[in-house]
Amino acid sequence: MLLCCRNRWLSLGLAALVATGALGMGDARAAPSAAAFDTLFSHLDDDATVLSLEERRRQTVRLKALVPPGDVRRDLRYKMLSCVVDFEDMKAGFEYAKAALAQARQAGDRTAQIRLQYCEAGYRETVETPQTALAGYEAGLALAHASEDSRMVAEGLVLRGGIRSLLGDQALALLDFMQAQQRFDAGGYRHAADANLQNIAIAYRRMGQYDQALEYLKASRENSRKNKRWDFLVLDLLQLGFVYESLQQPDQALAMYREAEQLAKRHTWKYDLPAAHLGIAGALLMKRKYDEALRMTAQASREFTAIGDTSNYGMIELYYGQARAGLGQHAAALAHFDNAARDFEAGGNERYLALLYPERAASLEAVGRMQDAVDDTKRFLALREVLRKKMGDQRTMVLRYQFDAARRDDHNRRLEKESTLREQQVSALVGARRWQWIALGLGLLLIVTLGALVYRQVRRLRRLRALALTDELTGVANRRSIELFGEDALDEARQTGSALTALTVDIDRFKSINDTYGHATGDEALIRVARACQGTLRQFDRMGRVGGEEFLVLLPDTDLHAALPIAERLRRSAEALALDDLVPGLRITLSIGAAALKAEETDLGDLTRRADEALYRAKRLGRNRVEAGA
Numbered sequence: 001m002l003l004c005c006r007n008r009w010l011s012l013g014l015a016a017l018v019a020t021g022a023l024g025m026g027d028a029r030a031a032p033s034a035a036a037f038d039t040l041f042s043h044l045d046d047d048a049t050v051l052s053l054e055e056r057r058r059q060t061v062r063l064k065a066l067v068p069p070g071d072v073r074r075d076l077r078y079k080m081l082s083c084v085v086d087f088e089d090m091k092a093g094f095e096y097a098k099a100a101l102a103q104a105r106q107a108g109d110r111t112a113q114i115r116l117q118y119c120e121a122g123y124r125e126t127v128e129t130p131q132t133a134l135a136g137y138e139a140g141l142a143l144a145h146a147s148e149d150s151r152m153v154a155e156g157l158v159l160r161g162g163i164r165s166l167l168g169d170q171a172l173a174l175l176d177f178m179q180a181q182q183r184f185d186a187g188g189y190r191h192a193a194d195a196n197l198q199n200i201a202i203a204y205r206r207m208g209q210y211d212q213a214l215e216y217l218k219a220s221r222e223n224s225r226k227n228k229r230w231d232f233l234v235l236d237l238l239q240l241g242f243v244y245e246s247l248q249q250p251d252q253a254l255a256m257y258r259e260a261e262q263l264a265k266r267h268t269w270k271y272d273l274p275a276a277h278l279g280i281a282g283a284l285l286m287k288r289k290y291d292e293a294l295r296m297t298a299q300a301s302r303e304f305t306a307i308g309d310t311s312n313y314g315m316i317e318l319y320y321g322q323a324r325a326g327l328g329q330h331a332a333a334l335a336h337f338d339n340a341a342r343d344f345e346a347g348g349n350e351r352y353l354a355l356l357y358p359e360r361a362a363s364l365e366a367v368g369r370m371q372d373a374v375d376d377t378k379r380f381l382a383l384r385e386v387l388r389k390k391m392g393d394q395r396t397m398v399l400r401y402q403f404d405a406a407r408r409d410d411h412n413r414r415l416e417k418e419s420t421l422r423e424q425q426v427s428a429l430v431g432a433r434r435w436q437w438i439a440l441g442l443g444l445l446l447i448v449t450l451g452a453l454v455y456r457q458v459r460r461l462r463r464l465r466a467l468a469l470t471d472e473l474t475g476v477a478n479r480r481s482i483e484l485f486g487e488d489a490l491d492e493a494r495q496t497g498s499a500l501t502a503l504t505v506d507i508d509r510f511k512s513i514n515d516t517y518g519h520a521t522g523d524e525a526l527i528r529v530a531r532a533c534q535g536t537l538r539q540f541d542r543m544g545r546v547g548g549e550e551f552l553v554l555l556p557d558t559d560l561h562a563a564l565p566i567a568e569r570l571r572r573s574a575e576a577l578a579l580d581d582l583v584p585g586l587r588i589t590l591s592i593g594a595a596a597l598k599a600e601e602t603d604l605g606d607l608t609r610r611a612d613e614a615l616y617r618a619k620r621l622g623r624n625r626v627e628a629g630a
Helices: 008-013 034-044 053-065 072-085 090-107 110-127 130-147 150-166 170-187 190-206 210-226 230-246 250-266 272-286 290-306 313-326 330-347 350-366 370-431 433-469 479-496 510-517 519-536 560-575 604-620
Strands: 500-507 542-545 550-556 590-596 626-628
Touching: 034 053, 034 072, 053 072, 072 090, 072 110, 090 110, 110 130, 110 150, 130 150, 150 170, 150 190, 170 190, 190 210, 190 230, 210 230, 230 250, 230 272, 250 272, 272 290, 272 313, 290 313, 313 330, 313 350, 330 350, 350 370, 370 604, 479 500, 479 542, 479 550, 479 604, 500 519, 500 560, 500 604, 510 519, 519 542, 519 550, 519 560, 550 560, 560 590, 560 626, 590 604, 604 626
Parallel strands: 590 626
Antiparallel strands: 500 550, 500 590, 542 550
16 A cells, blocks of 8 residues: 555645636736735635636746735745645755745744645655654644644644554544544635545545445545546545555556546646556556556656655555566565665554565565565564554544544533423423423423433443454454453462463464455454354353454463363364355364463463464464464
């Protein structure tokens, strides 16, 4: 999955790109005039203004001609707008933004500082790293908060959220986007609010919640196409392509990228075309068309270089490596993989490193560097656990935010309803005594309504608690639930001196099932494996899903000698599963690592790490086996 196609600061600066023609307000040779400048600037800076990129550039030229000589404030207003739209050479734009920001600081112009800080950080995102851009957006956001400028705060939240999303902090990103949406809606900034919906969709995509991402993106695509907002439509199409890649649907992804390519050639600025070409390269790699993917990656690389954009260097190198590896050129592929690794590590991009390590491990194995391949596999497994835990935490945070928001809405509606009913009661009592019975009836209705609200709230809390403790796909305990159970079981074992054994279970070669037969088949296989394993466990044993195809089983009051037959039953139950109705001849095997609690251990993580080590040994020794930890 490549970098989100365009910087968020450009989307905010051009919140509504719809071709409307000239403004009919004179030409670029107009004489300097403070009043004419203010009128044109106000129009261009209005969220309701709808212009094509070319028209907006023409109007910024006119705006410059209207700046009175020596008027620093209006000159900075002009630079605020031109910084966003006038540069397709990223390095040139970066230098312009830095110089303009220094001028705004010297002049003490807070509004210009905020806008130019955002613009400068946007260029940093393309010519440096996301981390340096994040610092710039944070600085601009702090200024916006200090100025109490709600629109600038909202724009800063969108920009910061975009970087957080890119770096993998999807929950924090969604919170930024949702808070920004509230400010846009409250201020009536309709076009900025529409653009922000794309950001929300991107965050959902990166969290793996593809249904929600598709819902947002398809609605945005239709809206963009209806209003001929080509710049936004290209982004919709590219993001839809990314979702279809994640769903292992390369043909649909390729169709989205091809449509984006044609639009970029006709309507949008130079960044979108290489972004579309890089997307096409990714889809071709999924279709194993390695020669075509290699050529398309090279084309995208040349196009990014031409505009001075280095933000996609690591992804380009990863695609080069995948194409070379697909062609059997593993030595050449490794050079590209190493370049990609250095770029991703420098940028702190864990999501991209998780894509890289398995690819590089395969090439290392192909050239006979077995230990290096094992090391990369270990890095991938460790990083995958970090990302899965982070994603689980993020989903919990988003769920908590949504629950709190729903609870606030329910509370506000309840208060409003209470207020309405009380007003009705007072009015009835004042009007006439004969309305007293009606008022009493309204009071009883209020009690019933409140009781219904309380009952519904209790049911919702119970439902949310069940969701928070259960894996929604397999029905077994989720990671948080099994870890809480494990901590309690460990405390009980230490207090009573009883035994405790942990089993870590991994489905062998599960990725190949997803890649070959699709995620729907993989999900059904996961459900059946979990069901079969649950059926072999004792009543007081607990099983939880801690990763995509990984499970943790805790066996209280059970030492290692007694646990190994249980682990073997788990292995046999999966091996005996008949999956011919899913795929003829499909069989599932498990690798299992077992470890018993030691007297000196006080942390569940120590126990599970030893079980994981035994699991890795089972994998190395050929899979489909049980290994005991030291």
